[in-house]
Amino acid sequence: MTIRAAIIASVAAVLVLLSIGSPAVAQQPQKKSHLQNIEQCNGADTIPAQVRIAGCTALINSGDARPEALALAYNNRGNAYAAAAEYDRAISDFDRAIELASGYVKAVNNRGVAYLRKGAYEDAVKSFDEAIRLNPAYGSAFANRAEARLKLNQYDRAALDFDEAIRLDPNLTWAWSGRCWTRAIIGDLQAGLVDCDRVIRSGSSDAATYDSRALIHLKMGQFAAAIDDYNSALRLAPNLASALYGRGLARLRQGDGAGGNRDVSAAKLIDLKIADAFARYGVK
Structure with a gap:
């Protein structure tokens, strides 16, 4: 066999x-x-x-x-x-x-x-490279390699891997969500919005997708829409540091100093480096 x-x-x-x-x-x-x-x-x-x-x-x-x-x-x-x-x-x-x-x-x-979850991102990429060599039509391996490259801050390469994963397997919902997040980071905002909207319309209840779309709205200056999406993300994952921090920034920019500072402080208690992460995303 x-x-x-x-x-x-x-x-x-x-x-x-x-x-x-x-x-x-x-x-x-x-x-x-x-x-x-x-x-x-x-x-x-x-x-x-x-x-x-x-x-x-x-x-x-x-x-x-x-x-x-x-x-x-x-x-x-x-x-x-x-x-x-x-x-x-x-x-x-x-x-x-x-x-x-x-x-x-x-x-x-x-x-x-397993390497990815362990935090050994370079080793993860090597394993996914080998999986793709063995089966170049393996969509999930491309999406997994994209996730590892996100952890290595290789955003452009991650975007290309998500593109290939989706081309090979258009029903790979989490790849659409991952590409939305990647596009939000690199500034391809309108295309990222299309990806996130597709996932949410499919009925997926995923905090990460709402968090990704919220980042797009935040970078577009659409603060009310960002807060709505961050609220949705936090209902699904109350301790999601990126959603707390992003909502805090959106509230601050709307003039809600008390609420914004409260969210920012709560996010930093969960992830001390969350401000650095947002700086890499182009949001300060």
């Missing part, structure tokens, strides 16, 4: 790969536990990370898995470790999955995401 097939296969197909032996062996009492481990390891994000980790670990240690299925188990456990913010363990598992199945592009991309 190919790696792609192993990744997208149903639990029933994975059972074939993880067969515990002959029909006689399959009828033993251990079968129920084995099936449970498979279900846990292949579980969705709704299953607690530690439960998924336990299921994948049992499969990895069983000695029964074929290489493709073992690579899948390491990849799934890596995703669970990443969900639990255990990024070094996640990266180690993704490395092992890649060793077992050369060209396993999902694991390469997932390793990049």
Whole structure:
């Protein structure tokens, strides 16, 4: 079975790969536990990370898995470790999955995401570079690399990656939102507004998109509209420092000194460097 097939296969197909032996062996009492481990390891994000980790670990240690299925188990456990913010363990598992199945592009991309969440942005970019080399049509890898480049303040390069991600996968809503934010930063305001409006019209309830559109309104001098969008962002994410700080600036520019200073102070308590970030965005 190919790696792609192993990744997208149903639990029933994975059972074939993880067969515990002959029909006689399959009828033993251990079968129920084995099936449970498979279900846990292949579980969705709704299953607690530690439960998924336990299921994948049992499969990895069983000695029964074929290489493709073992690579899948390491990849799934890596995703669970990443969900639990255990990024070094996640990266180690993704490395092992890649060793077992050369060209396993999902694991390469997932390793990049773990590096990104860990704050190792250069390593993240390298992983996404490799994922894109393996599959040049992988829209999510381009969008993920854009996110890493945003963290490195490489805004123009991030914009190009979001362009490619959207070209490859127009339904990648978070890429439209990310491009809106990037365009807000680099000053391509009208185009950014179109991106954010598209995401919001789609019904997405995402604080980041409202925060991005608010920054555009702020830079356009449309302070009332900026405050409305910052309010929407803060209803969804009350401790979002960029929304608090941006709303504070908009209030100050409307003449609301008390409210503006209160928001700015609250934002700085959450993120001491938020003023520096806004200076990079072209807002002081």
